[in-house]
Amino acid sequence: xxxxxxxxxxxxxxxxxxxxxxxxxxxxxxxxxxxxxxxxxxxxxxxxxxxxxxxxxxxxxxxxxxxxxxxxxxxxxxxxxxxxxxxxxxxxxxxxxxxxxxxxxxxxxxxxxxxxxxxxxxxxxxxxxxxxxxxxxxxxxxxxxxxxxxxxxxxxxxxxxxxxxxxxxxxxxxxxxxxxxxxxxxxxxxxxxxxxxxxxxxxxxxxxxxxxxxxxxxxxxxxxxxxxxxxxxxxxxxxxxxxxxxxxxxxxxxxxxxxxxxxxxxxxxxxxxxxxxxxxxxxxxxxxxxxxxxxxxxxxxxxxxxxxxxxxxxxxxxxxxxxxxxxxxxxxxxxxxxxxxxxxxxxxxxxxxxx
Amino acid sequence: xxxxxxxxxxxxxxxxxxxxxxxxxxxxxxxxxxxxxxxxxxxxxxxxxxxxxxxxxxxxxxxxxxxxxxxxxxxxxxxxxxxxxxxxxxxxxxxxxxxxxxxxxxxxxxxxxxxxxxxxxxxxxxxxxxxxxxxxxxxxxxxxxxxxxxxxxxxxxxxxxxxxxxxxxxxxxxxxxxxxxxxxxxxxxxxxxxxxxxxxxxxxxxxxxxxxxxxxxxxxxxxxxxxxxxxxxxxxxxxxxxxxxxxxxxxxxxxxxxxxxxxxxxxxxxxxxxxxxxxxxxxxxxxxxxxxxxxxxxxxxxxxxxxxxxxxxxxxxxxxxxxxxx
Numbered sequence: 001x002x003x004x005x006x007x008x009x010x011x012x013x014x015x016x017x018x019x020x021x022x023x024x025x026x027x028x029x030x031x032x033x034x035x036x037x038x039x040x041x042x043x044x045x046x047x048x049x050x051x052x053x054x055x056x057x058x059x060x061x062x063x064x065x066x067x068x069x070x071x072x073x074x075x076x077x078x079x080x081x082x083x084x085x086x087x088x089x090x091x092x093x094x095x096x097x098x099x100x101x102x103x104x105x106x107x108x109x110x111x112x113x114x115x116x117x118x119x120x121x122x123x124x125x126x127x128x129x130x131x132x133x134x135x136x137x138x139x140x141x142x143x144x145x146x147x148x149x150x151x152x153x154x155x156x157x158x159x160x161x162x163x164x165x166x167x168x169x170x171x172x173x174x175x176x177x178x179x180x181x182x183x184x185x186x187x188x189x190x191x192x193x194x195x196x197x198x199x200x201x202x203x204x205x206x207x208x209x210x211x212x213x214x215x216x217x218x219x220x221x222x223x224x225x226x227x228x229x230x231x232x233x234x235x236x237x238x239x240x241x242x243x244x245x246x247x248x249x250x251x252x253x254x255x256x257x258x259x260x261x262x263x264x265x266x267x268x269x270x271x272x273x274x275x276x277x278x279x280x281x282x283x284x285x286x287x288x289x290x291x292x293x294x295x296x297x298x299x300x301x302x303x304x305x306x307x308x309x310x311x312x313x314x315x316x317x318x319x320x321x322x323x324x325x326x327x328x329x330x331x332x333x334x335x336x337x338x339x340x341x342x343x344x345x346x347x348x349x350x351x352x353x354x355x
Numbered sequence: 356x357x358x359x360x361x362x363x364x365x366x367x368x369x370x371x372x373x374x375x376x377x378x379x380x381x382x383x384x385x386x387x388x389x390x391x392x393x394x395x396x397x398x399x400x401x402x403x404x405x406x407x408x409x410x411x412x413x414x415x416x417x418x419x420x421x422x423x424x425x426x427x428x429x430x431x432x433x434x435x436x437x438x439x440x441x442x443x444x445x446x447x448x449x450x451x452x453x454x455x456x457x458x459x460x461x462x463x464x465x466x467x468x469x470x471x472x473x474x475x476x477x478x479x480x481x482x483x484x485x486x487x488x489x490x491x492x493x494x495x496x497x498x499x500x501x502x503x504x505x506x507x508x509x510x511x512x513x514x515x516x517x518x519x520x521x522x523x524x525x526x527x528x529x530x531x532x533x534x535x536x537x538x539x540x541x542x543x544x545x546x547x548x549x550x551x552x553x554x555x556x557x558x559x560x561x562x563x564x565x566x567x568x569x570x571x572x573x574x575x576x577x578x579x580x581x582x583x584x585x586x587x588x589x590x591x592x593x594x595x596x597x598x599x600x601x602x603x604x605x606x607x608x609x610x611x612x613x614x615x616x617x618x619x620x621x622x623x624x625x626x627x628x629x630x631x632x633x634x635x636x637x638x639x640x641x642x643x644x645x646x647x648x649x650x651x652x653x654x655x656x657x658x659x660x661x662x663x664x665x666x667x668x669x670x671x672x673x674x675x676x677x678x679x680x681x
Binding site: 111112113116117118123124126128131133134135136137138139140141142143145146164165168169171172175328329330331332333335336337 | 382408414416418419422423424425426427428429430431432446449450453454457458459460461462463464465466467468469498499501521522523597598600
């Protein structure tokens with residue numbers, strides 16, 4: 001146990017934990033599905049790091065260590081729910097059905113978005129920390145006015161929890177009883193700053209001060225994250241208002257490929273968290289309780305490998321866009337400075353303007 | 356043609372009322388806009404008639420007012436937010452430039468960011484600090500935004516409605532010192548397009564350009580100039596971004612002289628943009644360089660001094676004389 005208050009249904013060794021408030025009713029097949037999700041996104045994320053190291057991406061933000069937090073939350077969503085991510089929600093994007101290649105457009109620096117947010121009900125990435133929490137609450141205010149049976153999730157981290165926008169979003173969500181779930185992945189590090197710099201109390205305790213419930217869940221336990229998120233979403237849809245979920249997890253790798261964590265954290269800490277690996281504990285459960293065969297596990301590994309190779313091909317095929325596309329959708333209505341810019345680019349021969 | 360006389364504040368109120376009636380997706384949000392009707396009473400009576408779900412009293416956090424309006428826009432609502440005073444918009448600056456201005460682009464055109472940020476601005480009301488500023492240049496130079504300003508009742512009535520019907524986000528600047536001034540409002544037909552400048556007075560010698568509260572000051576300067584035999588053409592810019600350069604250039608090609616009036620400091624301002632762009636278009640017509648009459652490059656002064664900070668008839672006429680002297 002990391003903390004007495006932590007909701008945990010699966011120990012780091014992969015054994016069931018009896019937790020009074022929450023029970024997992026998932027079938028073996030469903031748990032196997034979560035395992036597959038986690039193996040695939042871990043492999044794809046590793047491919048992202050390799051692609052950046054080979055000069056094919058401007059940047060990559062790995063999620064290794066946070067797979068259970070994201071797959072647990074992502075699989076708890078209903079199709080009609082709407083989610084607002086940061087730039088590190090690859091597992092959520094996967095659960096929303098967004099093709100992996102689309103997650104990479106931002107990091108290949110060919111787009112500032114990457115997918116159709118209305119089609120997948122997953123907003124475009126927000127890079128400015130915490131902005132999306134307010135956007136999510138506003139969206140939830142719209143859901144309320146539509147009388148829709150939908151919930152909204154705002155994703156952010158321990159670093160962003162210090163941002164005014166996040167705290168203002170707590171005020172708004174409480175005052176208007178919005179159908180929103182704040183999903184905070186506390187991965188312990190905001191680049192080089194430990195979460196102890198952001199908060200002197202457990203982060204989930206903050207919710208109480210704003211007037212709604214907070215819960216800390218073992219973010220490396222996919223079963224617990226799933227159940228906690230599912231209940232929070234149900235409460236939101238039922239009109240019971242917001243919940244803050246603190247998924248207590250660990251960023252095993254660097255903040256991004258531009259980061260060097262050896263400058264600010266010790267190996268011993270990383271070693272401790274290796275024993276809490278989110279993928280290994282589900283694998284242990286599947287092998288011991290559900291007698292899943294090695295061949296089935298190997299099939300998943302092979303599938304992930306094939307997907308990573310396909311992704312690599314797709315990323316390498318991603319061309320530099322025609323420069324004139326920078327004018328597309330800068331405004332919805334005609335604008336003289338957009339026309340002027342386009343005209344200049346064509347006259348200078350920078351673009352054929354055929355776009 | 357039905358016309359009626361009302362204050363600019365009432366014209367905004369009626370324009371908002373009509374927008375709320377026409378489109379169920381239109382919402383208003385801001386501090387004290389419900390029972391109180393806003394500190395300037397622009398939303399007076401609207402919460403009573405349209406309910407608390409559509410005319411929303413917001414907790415006191417400007418970033419949240421704009422940030423939640425963004426989420427509502429993504430959901431398909433059109434929100435007109437009220438920032439209580441010019442100097443209180445800065446906490447929302449991040450949401451405005453990072454999300455409001457960029458989300459249509461970032462979503463490849465999927466998100467409609469049609470929302471209006473109402474911003475009471477400029478001085479002349481004898482207020483304490485942070486209640487008399489002209490922050491419009493910050494927004495005018497931000498790609499993805501549009502910035503407009505009304506100068507009287509008829510424009511106020513129509514421009515607020517045109518703004519909420521427009522599909523791009525709009526910073527709507529309202530000169531506080533003109534809220535209580537009355538004007539004729541045509542309830543049937545808009546005077547012109549939202550992004551068009553208006554020639555308020557035709558003249559021969561010097562084109563004098565301004566927006567918001569400055570327009571009336573320029574009109575008074577034109578009356579005085581006329582007694583001295585100088586004919587000023589007065590243009591109300593109305594759309595600060597984008598500028599209606601066709602109207603501005605047509606006038607300067609005729610007069611050969613340009614004076615721009617604004618309350619913000621002139622450095623990197625709407626006025627400096629007008630001078631620069633008109634110079635490029637009208638180089639061979641100009642008889643003198645474009646001149647600016649602006650606020651000084653100091654923090655807005657204590658308002659006992661504001662009459663010596665804001666452009667006056669005398670300062671405008673002095674600039675006209677300098678222009679004529681070239």
